[in-house]
Amino acid sequence: MNTRRLILLGFVAVLALLPLLNLLPEEHPLHVSDFLVSIIGKWICYAILALALDLAWGYAGILSLGHGAFFALGGYAIGMHLMRLIGPRGVYGHPVLPDFMVFLGYTELPWYWLGFDWFIFAFAMALIVPGLLAGIVGYLAFRSRITGVYLSIITQALTYALMLAFFRNDMGFGGNNGFTDFKELLGMPLNSGHTRAILFYASLASLVAVFLACGALTRTKYGRVLTAIRDAESRVRFLGYDTTRHKLFVFVLSAMIAGLAGALYVPQVGIINPGEFSPGNSIEAVVWVAFGGRGTLVGAVLGAFSVNALKTWLTSVAPDLWLIVLGCLFIAVPLLLPKGLIGLIRRRGETKP
Amino acid sequence: MNAVALPDGDSTTGLYLDGVSVVFDGFRALNNLSLIVEPGELRAVIGPNGAGKTTMMDVITGKTRPGAGIVRFGGRDLTRMDEAAIANLGIGRKFQKPTVFDALTVFENLELALKAPRGPIACLRWVLRGEARTRIERTMAEIGLTERAHDLSGLLSHGQRQWLEIGMLLMQDPQLLLVDEPVAGMTDHETEQTAELLVGIAGTRSVVVVEHDLEFVKALGSRVTVLHEGSVLSEGSITHVQNDPRVIEVYLGR
Ligand SMILES: Nc1ncnc2c1ncn2[C@@H]1O[C@H](COP(=O)(O)OP(=O)(O)OP(=O)(O)O)[C@@H](O)[C@H]1O
Ligand SMILES: [Mg+2]
Numbered sequence: 001m002n003t004r005r006l007i008l009l010g011f012v013a014v015l016a017l018l019p020l021l022n023l024l025p026e027e028h029p030l031h032v033s034d035f036l037v038s039i040i041g042k043w044i045c046y047a048i049l050a051l052a053l054d055l056a057w058g059y060a061g062i063l064s065l066g067h068g069a070f071f072a073l074g075g076y077a078i079g080m081h082l083m084r085l086i087g088p089r090g091v092y093g094h095p096v097l098p099d100f101m102v103f104l105g106y107t108e109l110p111w112y113w114l115g116f117d118w119f120i121f122a123f124a125m126a127l128i129v130p131g132l133l134a135g136i137v138g139y140l141a142f143r144s145r146i147t148g149v150y151l152s153i154i155t156q157a158l159t160y161a162l163m164l165a166f167f168r169n170d171m172g173f174g175g176n177n178g179f180t181d182f183k184e185l186l187g188m189p190l191n192s193g194h195t196r197a198i199l200f201y202a203s204l205a206s207l208v209a210v211f212l213a214c215g216a217l218t219r220t221k222y223g224r225v226l227t228a229i230r231d232a233e234s235r236v237r238f239l240g241y242d243t244t245r246h247k248l249f250v251f252v253l254s255a256m257i258a259g260l261a262g263a264l265y266v267p268q269v270g271i272i273n274p275g276e277f278s279p280g281n282s283i284e285a286v287v288w289v290a291f292g293g294r295g296t297l298v299g300a301v302l303g304a305f306s307v308n309a310l311k312t313w314l315t316s317v318a319p320d321l322w323l324i325v326l327g328c329l330f331i332a333v334p335l336l337l338p339k340g341l342i343g344l345i346r347r348r349g350e351t352k353p
Numbered sequence: 354m355n356a357v358a359l360p361d362g363d364s365t366t367g368l369y370l371d372g373v374s375v376v377f378d379g380f381r382a383l384n385n386l387s388l389i390v391e392p393g394e395l396r397a398v399i400g401p402n403g404a405g406k407t408t409m410m411d412v413i414t415g416k417t418r419p420g421a422g423i424v425r426f427g428g429r430d431l432t433r434m435d436e437a438a439i440a441n442l443g444i445g446r447k448f449q450k451p452t453v454f455d456a457l458t459v460f461e462n463l464e465l466a467l468k469a470p471r472g473p474i475a476c477l478r479w480v481l482r483g484e485a486r487t488r489i490e491r492t493m494a495e496i497g498l499t500e501r502a503h504d505l506s507g508l509l510s511h512g513q514r515q516w517l518e519i520g521m522l523l524m525q526d527p528q529l530l531l532v533d534e535p536v537a538g539m540t541d542h543e544t545e546q547t548a549e550l551l552v553g554i555a556g557t558r559s560v561v562v563v564e565h566d567l568e569f570v571k572a573l574g575s576r577v578t579v580l581h582e583g584s585v586l587s588e589g590s591i592t593h594v595q596n597d598p599r600v601i602e603v604y605l606g607r
Binding site for chain 2: 217220221222224225227228230231232234235236237238239240241242243245246249250
């Protein structure tokens with residue numbers, strides 16, 4: 001076992017300890033606050049999103065500025081399930097319809113809400129819907145050989161368009177309020193510490209699984225084809241590879257992973273609204289990956305944790321500064337840290353005797 | 354290959370170009386170009402800068418669509434196929450500017466080029482078996498890069514990159530090899546070796562070599578086609594074209 005694996009294992013072990021330390025009495029020196037557990041739980045979901053983006057961008061060169069949309073769609077799918085589970089406990093006490101529907105005068109559930117009372121269905125949709133959307137957008141774009149900045153603009157427009165659509169009340173997704181006031185998931189009350197710990201562990205297990213799966217994928221010949229496409233796509237075509245299919249495959253897979261991240265995120269934060277589609281979210285995700293080091297999976301995870309730690313700290317000491325800092329990172333990282341934190345760490349490691 | 358002969362009277366074997374024209378913003382890069390390369394033939398193509406040699410390869414490999422003309426290989430119409438389909442038909446290409454994948458090792462570059470199913474799932478499930486490994490190792494020996502097998506190709510010298518690209522071409526097991534300026538940046542010794550390698554490859558497959566280096570073209574000992582302003586100026590043995598007054602005027606005489 002090499003040092004790299006040891007560090008990763010240690011990292012996972014420390015994360016896994018947090019919910020347990022949270023159970024300790026508050027005056028215990030090792031006690032971890034609810035706040036910390038819940039915020040780390042969120043970052044774990046962000047790290048999964050970062051892995052998804054890194055697979056598409058870092059490995060295959062598809063710079064998506066719309067991955068937040070896939071994340072949000074995954075979140076909305078689970079959100080719909082959580083809304084259905086509220087049942088008659090809503091303010092209006094309607095046995096089937098969520099509050100916002102009663103308020104808007106719906107008499108029955110729209111057809112596209114059917115099936116969401118089953119967890120399995122909703123969970124599958126959290127993966128399928130983002131995958132399908134990525135499949136359609138990717139097919140149209142890659143087939144027309146739209147790459148680089150044009151593709152980025154299209155994906156950014158996609159998330160913006162979805163945000164505007166989800167803001168509309170007549171879409172049937174709760175308009176600008178989105179979904180909230182969730183009660184339970186899989187029979188577990190969401191406000192209990194116990195459930196929060198389970199969600200935390202589910203997210204952590206997903207992060208580990210996605211990390212290992214992405215690692216395995218990048219070590220196959222397919223992974224090498226992706227790198228080759230990233231560096232010289234037309235050359236890969238002349239070798240007889242239909243690069244459209246290869247890019248589509250990774251883009252869909254990446255969108256599904258982003259959907260998974262969103263599905264894990266929403267039960268933990270207890271709310272999903274159209275703001276999740278805002279273009280800034282997708283750009284933030286790109287900054288995580290760039291800052292950590294694109295094209296390395298460790299870098300993506302590291303980036304998600306470190307940039308979000310910075311964000312949490314900054315928003316508490318100087319809330320107005322965050323957007324400026326984000327903008328600076330967006331510009332400065334490619335110039336000063338082209339290989340991200342990981343590149344810096346590796347370089348340090350090499351120069352040392 | 355699974356190329357089907359078409360019964361329309363066109364050449365149904367080898368490479369067949371007839372009346373091919375390519376216009377870039379009013380500039381005729383190829384002008385009514387016609388060229389036939391028989392199966393197994395080695396052909397050298399020479400011509401001054403801008404004569405259209407690379408554009409001709411672009412047309413054959415589907416990178417550029419001709420405005421007019423017929424482009425066939427083994428009877429198949431190449432103008433209707435995309436780059437990947439043409440490559441899978443058995444046409445491999447070495448670019449003028451060597452483009453190997455710098456982030457991959459020499460071995461991985463060759464493995465990527467190796468003829469094998471090309472879909473995403475097939476690539477995911479790909480396992481390097483003994484036979485494939487042997488082929489890659491044989492090719493590495495042929496192009497003299499065995500020692501560098503696990504070095505990133507970005508670390509190779511210019512000449513070595515040229516060789517790696519020729520190796521990648523061989524891995525595809527093509528019926529037709531289009532080789533654009535293979536010896537640029539090579540030492541005399543390397544140039545000689547390259548000529549030997551290409552002569553050895555021809556016979557079972559067709560090879561079209563574009564090159565400026567006349568010593569190299571002589572070493573190939575093949576038929577020579579001289580391009581000028583997008584069409585064929587002269588064609589024949591090296592002595593024939595060297596003594597052709599038109600060739601002397603536009604190319605050799607300068
Ligand atoms: N994509 C393009 N757009 C516009 N003009 C082009 C394009 N590709 C080639 N040309 C022009 O077409 C002409 C033929 O170019 P080509 O590259 O085929 O020449 P060549 O014979 O390969 O020359 P060289 O010996 O310099 O490689 C040149 O004048 C070139 O500028
Ligand atoms: Mg050229």
